[in-house]
Amino acid sequence: MKKWMFVIAGLAFVLVVTGCGGKKSFSMDQVDTRAYVMPDGDLYVEELFTYTFHGSFNGSTRYIEPGEHEGIEFFEAYQPPPGKKLGEFSYENLSSLNTEWDGENDTYYIHDAAKDEVKQVYYRYRIDQAAVRYSDVGKLDFSFFKNSNQDIHHVSVDLYLPSEYNKTDVYGFLHDRTGGELTTGGESALHYENDRLSEYGDAEIVMLFPQNQLPQMKVSQNGKSFKQLLEAEQKREARMELRDERMQWAGKVAAALTIVFLLGAIMYLLSWRRISAWLNRKQVSRDELALLDPLLKTYLYRKSKLTQKDFIAGLLSLRNRGFVTVKEVPSSARFLEEPTAPDTTLLFTFRGDAGLLSPAEQQLVDWLFKDRNGGREFRLDSVAGPTFKEKQNDELIVKYRKASERHAAAFKQWKKAVSDTDPYADEVKPNVLLKFLVPVMVIIHYVLLLYLFYADVAASLSIVLIAVLLGAGGILASIKYTSKLWIxxxxxxxFVIGSQIVHEDGSSSYLILVLSSALLAALIPKYRMSWKTQKYRFALKDWGKELRKGPAAGGTQADRAEAERDAEHAVLLGIIPQYVKRLRTGQEDGAVYAAATIPLLFSADILASMQYTQTHLGILSSGSSSSGSSAGYSGGGGGGGGTGAF
Structure with missing residues (x-):
């Protein structure tokens, strides 16, 4: 199992364990609200919340967003009399509770400690200029329970007008797509009920009523008329009536596309060419693999995605072709003072004709080799980062950081040159299908998401923002189609945007589509390889699995030659630590090879030296640790605010 699978499994276990703990909890079991539109356009609200607390709490929280209104004139909380319903008592004789306002999250914190009990809290507040008076109509648009921490059960809201009116002149519209029912013609001007108001709902109610109900309010100058407002609301109501039908249609489209994407993912997952190459990997002998160029083997093994440490494969390629000689030498003085650093390293000397090198090989030599001792040399430990002692010196840290950046930049240029050079460029080719598939995926999700939000009767502003942001991201992903990261x-x-779709059927269908589409995007190969190339790569992977188990003991010269070949492939396949561990355990630091008549360069010590250099190419940025507390309510537990408890 891969490391990332262990990480995911571990995180899932932690989440399950922590989720099963006996944490405190609360519920909002009932909320009764009476809201009165005042003659001056203010909205006076009375609320009676019923909570059930499990565990200890400091009190409750109430989120109130002024929005486009002039602000909150006052907010008060009281302990209501037991057994009384809203409207059966007055606040004058009640015991008031301490409340504090957090302007950063528009939340009031009501200090009324509770522990394992059912408790009621009575709120009263007034919103300035909540209503708007137009020339021929009055309008109230208010969200009563926006930004709740959890679902609210058994919600009722009654809206009252300040004076007598004809009931047929009052129109009510519910802008909450999560559910609820709004009625007119009763004792109150509007009555809203919801057995379970979702935490994502807000009970946004729009009421149109005679403008003479607001005699103390100035007429708005924006020119909106009753006809315009009513037509806009009726159009929205018409969209709501078509919501289920449109969502069902979109769900069918999403289901069809899901099947297409899953079939594509299965096709790539069960690619016959890849499976056939895997089945025939045993046909490739070790001798046949050994004849391949060292850098080509690493290039195939990594599917062209070379890493910084793979420059060693380039050096071994030059050594294999006779352009470079190599010998073991003592490490630089700075490593001899480091307990964990190796005492020996490798010295590469360029001996060949530079005119015979390919552009990529010439770039590697110019990058690494320096003129020394009448020739061109490269010490392997010269690219290693600072020792522990050197990390205590800020000036040296800056020096090594710059060297690390130069090394990374040079490697990037060399890697590009290798990918443009035969036979590397011919063995692993970019998959041109991505150039067409990525834009198709982008267009499908872009169009379908916008339609889903339109069908879900989302606000126009939300649709515009999604169109702009998702469009910009889609263009970027299409331009950078060669990198799977962006798609x-x-x-x-x-997925994140789709999870905001309120309609459950539409949301679930689309999210399944996203997952299947992402699976296809992840499985489709970034590069194309021939059947023969894939067969060689699978054979290399098998060899790597065997090398992880360690070298085979042997004393003859042929055995030692095979051991050197294995050690070289341990380097090329990036499995030095596992190989060295087995080598030290079975061969006592490689002493069995000491009498070798061939130039054995890959003893356990040399391999350890290589590994040290490879793992110390970069340097971690050293930054001062900072301490601080997350912004939140000083009373404790308020967090990001919202309607709930703390």
């Missing part, structure tokens, strides 16, 4: 990030963005 996968685009899928993540689509």
């Amino acid at each position: 996968l990030l685009y899928h993540v963005a689509c």
Whole structure:
């Protein structure tokens, strides 16, 4: 099992364990609200919340967003009399509770400690200029329970007008797509009920009523008329009536596309060419693999995605072709003072004709080799980062950081040159299908998401923002189609945005589509390899598995030659630590090879030296640790605010 699978399994276990703990909890079991539109356009609200607390709490919280209104004139909380319903008592004789306002999250914190009990809290507040008076109509648009921490059960809201009116002149519209029922013609001007108001709901109610109900309010100058407002609301109501039908249609489209994407993912997952190459990997002998160029083997093994440490494969390629000689030498003085650093390293000397080198090989030599001792040399430990002692010196840290950046930049240029050079460029080719598939995926998700939000009767502003942001991300993913990271990030963005769709059927169908589409994007190969190339790569992987188990003991010269070949492949396949561990355990630091008549360079000590250099190419940025507390309510537990408890 891969490391990342262990990490995911571990995180899932932690989440399950922590989720099963006996943490405190609360519920909002009932909320009764009476809201009165005042003659001056203010909205006076009375609320009676019923909570059930499990565990100890400091009190409750109430989120109130002024929005486009003039602000909150006052907010008060009281302990209501037991057994009384809203409207059966007055606040004058009640015991008031301490409240504090957190302007950063528009939340009031009500200090009324509770522990393992059912408790009621009575709120009263007034919103300034909540209503708007137009020339021929009055309008109230208010969200009563926006930003709740959890679902609220048994919610009722009654809206009252300040004076007598004709009931047929009052129109009510519910802008909450999560559910609820709004009625007119009763004792109150509007009555809203919801057995379970979702935490994502807000009970946003729009009421149109005669403008003479607001005699103390100035007429708005924006020119909106009753006809315009009513037509806009009726159009939205018409969209709501078509919501289920449109969502069902979109769900069918999403289901069909899901099947297409899953079939594509299965096709790539069960690619016959890849499976056939795997089945025939045993046909490739070790001798046949040994004849391949060292850098080509690493290039195939990594599917062209060379890492910084793979410059060693380039050096071994030059050594294999006779351009470079190599010998073991003592490490630089700075490593001899480091207990964990190796005492020996490798010295590469360029001996060949530079005119015979390919552009990529010439770039590697110019990058690494320096003129020394009448020739061109490269010490392996010269690219290693600072020792523990050197890390205590800030000036040296800056020096090594710059060297690390130069090394990374040079490696990037060399890697590009290798990918443009035969036979590397011919063995692993970019998959041109990505150039067409990525834009197709982007267009499908872009169009379908916008339609889903339109069908879900989302606000126009939300649709515009999604169109702009998702469009920009889609263009970027299409331009950078050669990198799977961008198209996968685009899928993540689509998943996050799609989870905001309120309609459950539409949301679930689309999210399944995103997952299947992301699976296809992850499985489709970034590079194309021939059947023969894949067969060689699978054979190399098998060899690597065997090398992880360690070298075979042997005393003859042929055995030692095979051991050197194995050690070289341990370097090329990036499994030095496992190989060295087995080598030290079975061969006592490689002493069995001491009498070798061939130039054995890959003893346990040399391999350890290589590994040390490879793992110390970069340097971690050293930054001062900072301490601080997350912003939140000083009373404790308020966090990001919202309607709930703390």
